[in-house]
Amino acid sequence: MKIAKKQEADKLTLTLVLNGRLDTTTSSLLAEEITPEALAEINELVMDMAGIDYVSSAGLRIILDAQKKMNQKNGKMTLVKVNGPVMEVFEMTGFSDILTIERA
C-alpha cells in the first residue's frame, strides 16, 4: 500500500491518499501517519480511499483509532471515494454508522 499526503493551505486539513490493500501487513504504514503529533495541528483528516479495495480487520483497527483521535480533539474525519467492497466491510462491521463516509 502507498500513502500520499496532502496538506491544505490553512494547514488544518490533512488528506491521505491511500492506494493498495489495507491489511495486516500494510496497516502499520497508515498507523505511522496518524500519530498524535501528525494530527496535533489539524482539525480535519481526510482519507482518499479510491485506491483501496481491500480492508481487513487490521485496517479497520487503524481507521477506528484515527476516528477516536479526531473525536478526542473535536476534529472531523472523512473517508472519501470509498468503493463497493470496502463499503461492504464498513457496513458489515457497523463502521458505516460511526464513520463519515463519502461513497465513490
Add this chain to the structure above:
Amino acid sequence: MRETFQKWLFVFVASAFLLIFALSYYIQTDQAQKSAIGLIQLKISDAEQQLIAARGNLARIEELTRSIAIFKARAFARILDEHPEILQSQEELEKTRLFLHVDEVHVSDGKGILIASVPAAYKGYNMASADQSAEFMPALTDPDFALVQKPRAKGINNELFQYAGVARHGTPGIVQVGFQPRRLQEATRIADIHNIANAFRIGIDGTVLLCKGTQVISSGTKKLSPGPITQYGVNSSALRQKKPFTLDINGEEYLGLAMPFAEYTIVGILPKKEMYLSRNAIIFILIVVNLILFGVVFVLVSVLVQRLVISGIYKVNDSLSMITAGDLNEKVNVHNSTEFSSLSHGINSTVEALKQAISDAAARIDAELEFAKAIQFSALPRVFPPYPDRTEFDIFATMRTAKEVGGDFYDFFLVDQDHLVFLIADVSGKGIPAALFMMEAKTQLKNLAESGMKPAAVFTEANKRLCANNEHGMFVTAFFGELEISTGKLVCVNAGHNPPLLRSSDGRFSFLKFRRGLVLGAMENTRYHSHESTIMPGDDIFLYTDGVTEAQDVKGGFFGEDRLLDTLNSLPPETSPKESLSALQHAIDAFSADAEQADDITLLCVKYCSPAGKCLELDAVPEALPKLLSWLSFNLDKAGVPQTGKTRISIAAEEIFVNIAHYAYVCPGGKAFIAFDDKGEFVSLTFTDAGFPFNPLEHKMPDVTLEADERTCGGLGIFMVKNSMDSIDYRYENGHNILTFQYKKNRA
C-alpha cells in the same frame, strides 16, 4: 649391448689369436728352414770330411802297397841271386811265391823273355810285347830300376791286379811279382766317392747326392733316378751358389743345399714335409693351447662384464621401463660399483624432480578443472525449493560431476506463472571446452524459451545458433519439457537424449519414448518436433543423463535402464523429488561401490502436485500473509470466483491466518496448513494448525452498534469471517485446530 661387446671381444681375441699364429708360423718356419739348412750343411760337411779322410787313407795304403811290392820284388831278386837253382824248379819257385805271399812271380832273361813264371803258363812271354809289361823293360839296363804299377783289372774276374818289378841281381833280367792288392782294393772302395752318398742320411728321408756337373752320379735314395738334377726343377747355377734351393721329386718338395767338392758337387736334400714336421707340431700345440686360452679369456671376460656391467644395466633398464610405464615410485638400486651407484642416484633424483614437476602440473590442471567445474555449477539453479510459494509442483535436481569435468547441465524456470520449463542436457566432450559450450547452450535455451517460443521452435533455433558458433564440432543432447501448470499439459522435445521416465496414474514409471531429434549443434537445418501429453496431479517426470545408465560397477557392468526403472518403481508414489533423487543416488553408489565415477551424474525430477496448488504450508507469522493471499488469488481465479468473492474470501483467510499467527503458538516455528478446494458451486478453505485448542466461533462477538469511542476491535476479524462466508466450521482433531469455511462462488 652384450652382443656388441661379445662381438668386439671376439674380434679382438680372434685377431690376437691370428697374430700369434702368424708370428709363430713365421718364426717356426724360419727356424725350421735354418735348422734344416744347418742339418744339411752338417751332413754335407761330414760327407766332405769323410771323403777327404778316405782319400788320404787310400794314398797311404797305395804308398804302403807300393813299398811292400818293391820290397817283395827286391827280396825275390836277392833270393834268386843267392839261390839261382830256384829258377830250375817250378816247385821251388812256387814255394818262394808262397813265401813272398804274392800271387804271381815272373823272371825274364836279358832280352825280356820270361824264363820262369808262376803260373807256369807265362813262361816264354815277351815282356816287350805288351804296353803293360813293356814298362818294366828299362830294368834290363838299369840295375836300380824299380817300378810298381797301378792296380789294373785283369782276367775274367776283372779283379785288380798289381805288378812290381826290379832288375835282376848279377845278371840282366827282370824280376816281377804280381798280386791282388786286397787292402788297397778295400781302401779304394772306401775312398770311392760314388759310395759316399749311400752312407749318409739326412733326417729320415733326406739324403746326400753327388753330382758331377749337373749329372747325379750317386744318391742315397732310390727315388732319384740317374740323370741330370735339372729334371727336379733345379737351376744349374743354384748348384754353384751356397744358397738353399727347392727340388721337386715326384711331386714332393725338398730343400736342397749344394757344396762343391773337387770336380763334384755334394748336394744335401731334405723333404720339406719332414723339415716342417716339428714346426707343424709346435703350431698345432700352439693352436690348441691358444684356443683354450682365448676361449677361457673370452668366457671369463664375458661373464665378468655380464656380472659387473650388463646385469647392472639390465636392472637399471628394468627400473627405467617401470618408470616409463608410469610408476614414478620405482627406485633404481644398483650399487655393485661406484659408477652404478652414481647412475642410480642420478636417475632417482631425476625421477624425483619429474614427480615434483608432474604434481605441480597436476595441481595446475586440477585448479583449471576446478574452475571449469565452478563454471558448470555456477550456471545451475541450486536453491531448493526454487519457488517456495508455488505448491503446484515440486522440483529437485542434482548434479554430481565426475573427476574430469563433463558437460552435463540442467535448468528450470517459470516462463510465466503457468508454464514451468525444465531441461537436462549432456555436452559432448569434457573439460573447459565442454563447460563453455554448456554455458552457451544453457543460455541460448533459456533465452529462447523465455522469449515465448514453443519448445520445438526453441530447439530448432538454439540448434541453429549453436551450429553457427561451433568450431570444435561439439554437440549436446538435451531433453526439454514445458509443463502447463494449470492443465497438466506437458510438451516435450528430445534432441538425442536419454528418454525420461514418467510416473503415470497407476503409480509406475515408464520411459517417455517418442521420436528423438538429432543432437543440438550437429546439423544447422535440423527441425525438431515436440511431443504432447497430459500428466495428472501426483505424476513425476524424471530426467537423467547417461552417467546414470552407464554408471559401472567394478566388474564393468552398467547400471542400465532396467535397474533405473526398478529403483524408481520401488519408491512409493508420494515420495518427494528430493527423496527420489537421493534414493536413486544411493542405489547408484551401492552399485558402483569402489568403481570410479566415469561421467557426470545429473538427475532432475518434477512432481506435478496440483494444477493450482491446493495445499499450502506456511510459517505461522504475519509476514507469510502475502504468500497466502497470492496463492489464494491464483486458486480463486482458477476456480472462477468473481472479484467480489475473491476479496471477501481473501479477507476471511487473512483474518483466520492472522489469528493463528498471533495466538496459536507461544514458541516461534509453528506452522499453518491451508487447503483450497473447488467444489463446483462452492469453494472452501481449510486452516489447520497445531497450536492451542481454540474455537474462534465461541469467541464473544463484538457489539457493532456502539459509538466509535466505545468500540474495540477484539473479535472483529472472526465476526467478519462469520458474516461474509456462507458456512464456517471448527473442529479439534489429533491435536490440530481445523477451521473450514465455504463460499458460494457466484454470490452477489
